[in-house]
Amino acid sequence: MAGLAVLVFVVTICLLAPVYASHIAHVNPFTSNVQGTTTIHGKVVAVLQTNTLGIGVTPIGPTWDLSHYFLGADNQGRDVFARLLYGGRTSLLIGSLSALICVVVASLLGVIAGYFGGVVDWILSRIFDIVWAFPIYLLAISLSVVLLTSGLNLGPIHIGPGSMMLPILIIAMVFVPYVARPLRGIVLSLREREFIQAAIGSGASDARIILKEILPNVTPSIIVFFPLMVAFNMLTESALSFLSIGVQPPNASWGTIINDGLGLLYTRPWVAMAPGIMIVITAGSLNILGDGARDAFDPKAKLRGSI
């Protein structure tokens, strides 16, 4: 419950990002504000300040005033707190959507491989092996580098180079084998169970057996996987965005904000620390939630060890 509560809190404040940006801070977190000013303690100050010796420019630090750069500014003069909230929306959206796509595709492939066996299983399993053979981040980085330059063109499907769908699809695809293989194992085991054999013996079609007999039995495992995959995918998104090959500017995600803060570590550490803390809190709560879901839906499962 604690995990769920924290997650709900994080999601709620992130959803309120537009309210904060336009009604409290009165900033646009997606446009540069290099020459902008703000008011601190009644004094108008530059958001990006040249130091007293005239060398180097430093963004203003945290004011701890919600209406004026609560967490300070980044190197473009943008409100870090507003971007943190928007970044949370992006990271959670990418994490959730990619987890959903990943789990749906992996479930489909895992069930097909496990149920039909034979050549179908062999082909799908080898594909899983090939994808699995690549280190996740190496594969994700390679795909990102290629697709972020030219976009994705698959027949009628066209996704532009800057689209958020690219990191979503890339992250979803690289994790498919990690979900599909355990599910395949479960289905292989179920396939030999008496009730499945009885259904086959009674002449039920494959589609009916899969939908009515197999899926209901693997659904608890899928539910357990989902929050864990959200956490994994969110971390992967942050890593890719940190490397500038995930979410593209001016959009924000927690990974891009950490990247923005990298050059400010000595002077404005909060720019990098704040999103880092949010990632830890969110990923931690999702893992706790995943554990809870496992205990509730699949107490005998050993799924966590397989990821």
Next chain:
Amino acid sequence: MKVLLATLTAAAGALVSATASVAANSSNTAFSYQKAHAGGTLKLLASTAGGTLDPQVNYTLQYWQLYQATYDGLVTFRKVSGAHSFDIVPDLATAMPKVSNGGKTYTFTLRKGIKFSNGAPVTVKDVQASMQRLFKVSNPNAGTWYNSIVGSAACLKTPATCTLSGGVVVNAATNTVTFNLVAPDPEFLDQLAVPFGAVLPANAPAKDAGTTPIPGTGAYAFSKYDPNRQLTMVRNKYFKVWSAAAQPQGYPNEIDMVFGSTVESEVTAVVNGQGDWVFDPLPSDRLSELSTKYASQLHVNPLTAVWYLPMNTNLAPFNNVLAREAVNYAIDKNAAVKLFGGTQLAQPVCTILPPGFPGHQNFCAFQKGTGSKYVGPDLAKAKALVAKSGTKGMAVGIVVTNDTVNMAVGQYVQSVLNSIGYKATLKPLSANIQFNYIQNTKNKVQISLTQWYQDYPAASDFLKVLLSCSGFHPGSDNSINIAGFCNKAIDAKMAQAEKLSITNPPAANVLWGQVDKQIMTTQAPWVPLFTPKQIDFISSRVGNYQFSRQFYMYVDQLWLK
């Protein structure tokens, strides 16, 4: 010259005065050697190696700085600090060449008694072979600089059999080398004075030497090169000073350039005395600390360089001059300066030729107001021009390198383009590939952020190289006219200026200034942003900092206290 690892520069009150004092001391007097300071190992730090070690192929400032102490040509830029470092002086030649035949023939007499670092004497045959080698190794500027030599056309066609027949004639008896040109070239000596003009042994490989050092005649010789670890220079045991203005004696016994650290680590190493100089741009979040705690170790100098946004004049939306003018009006150069590090580190510019450069004329076409000094952007005018051009709503990709400073400026440009009605996306690429990527028309780059640092002090090195039809090669990675700007009338005016510079350089510079103004005010193919300054951060144990406006800090003149 494109500097792949451009330098973030900085200044402070104390630093500015330090620099000013250097400028004030500028003279044409050669460095006087103080033997008491000789010795020790100088440790230079760079995050990555600079590529091939071949002086006739490498085109990076990183190694051009080192080549000053390792190689010599017939002539060179004077080894002094300040403005006189742009002067050309004889180096391996006994004197400046005798120019005849209406400026088409240059005759040099080679000094006697000079030896390469392998002990072999330098002969006129080596000079001839070195010039031929420029074509054999496909020197980056063989076709644009050295194509004025008679016989170069055949060499460009079939480099392997290059003889430059009739172009480079040597006489061993008189120890003379005669260059015959197809037409007078006012920049021929400049082109011989850069490292491409280095005289190498005649038996140097007729291909890019890569990581294998080629013997030279300088005070130092490269002894080891591992691009993943270190480049080592040791004293050339055959070196004797023949002209301190051309090749002075160096101080350290050994100079190492160590690769592989992050720039943060490099700065920390220099602070702790574990390194002596940081090659890479200093991290912005360390500037305050460095300028306050280590001001005496920072040296700031103005550069003749420009950061700019070339717009593809052959691709929508920037094939429309109104769209190009709109971007010029919209970009706040002061904001770009701020993102670069502040007003002490860079100066906003409206011209192609940097301030202080031959031919520079002070004007500012696109801004709020009408003065010649840049004040600020005019967003309203920019939006109106975008609407008038009919390009509103078009998608625009901005290609930048993925380092901190370039990304910051790129994000700002993206934000501005979005604000005036475009749908801008940022495409960050590794510095290793971005410069060639933005040159190739196949990549359909609409606008990019790049830099140009002078090769030598001549207006044509900016205007002709970067904005003439001869610099535009569709489909090639080496199409340095990134804007794809080709205007026959302006080309003709450039040719006129070039011709005039042979007989009347001041008048030619006036003409070059007019070309600059005409290009910017009527065609606006670029948004010139700012001219940067160079900052060098050296360790506390290092002394005798000397700066050349041509090749920057003299590494061999640093002494270890």
